Amino acid sequence: MAEEPRSDCLFCKIVAGEVPAQVVRETETTLAFRDINPQAPTHVLVIPKAHHPDGAALAAAAPEIAADVLRETGEVAAQEKIAGSGYRVVLNTGTGAGQTVFHAHAHVIGGRGLEWPPG
Numbered sequence: 178m179a180e181e182p183r184s185d186c187l188f189c190k191i192v193a194g195e196v197p198a199q200v201v202r203e204t205e206t207t208l209a210f211r212d213i214n215p216q217a218p219t220h221v222l223v224i225p226k227a228h229h230p231d232g233a234a235l236a237a238a239a240p241e242i243a244a245d246v247l248r249e250t251g252e253v254a255a256q257e258k259i260a261g262s263g264y265r266v267v268l269n270t271g272t273g274a275g276q277t278v279f280h281a282h283a284h285v286i287g288g289r290g291l292e293w294p295p296g
Contacts, residue, residue, distance in 0.1 A: 188280035206245045218288030223279040231266035259287035
């Protein structure tokens with residue numbers, strides 16, 4: 178089950194319209210907006226509108242919304258014209274993995290060559 182929107186959550190504030198963001202797509206369950214610290218020419222975050230602390234919690238509580246988030250990553254890639262050249266979808270979980278906002282979100286990153294392994 179989704180948690181209530183959190184007053185201390187930046188992404189909940191973006192969903193509520195309290196904090197501005199450069200929105201690129203929106204559905205009933207998701208919001209996609211440009212990362213304020215892009216790591217590639219295209220760097221868009223896709224979030225569920227409902228608060229879940231990370232991707233694993235989202236998938237466990239609301240698998241249909243997790244699927245919506247993943248579906249939207251593909252739509253963002255197509256809209257941004259990076260689908261054909263390749264892109265990366267990243268879900269960081271926990272501080273050790275670099276998660277800084279504890280609201281589930283997928284990074285859609287592309288528009289340049291991406292090395293492997295990342296990081």
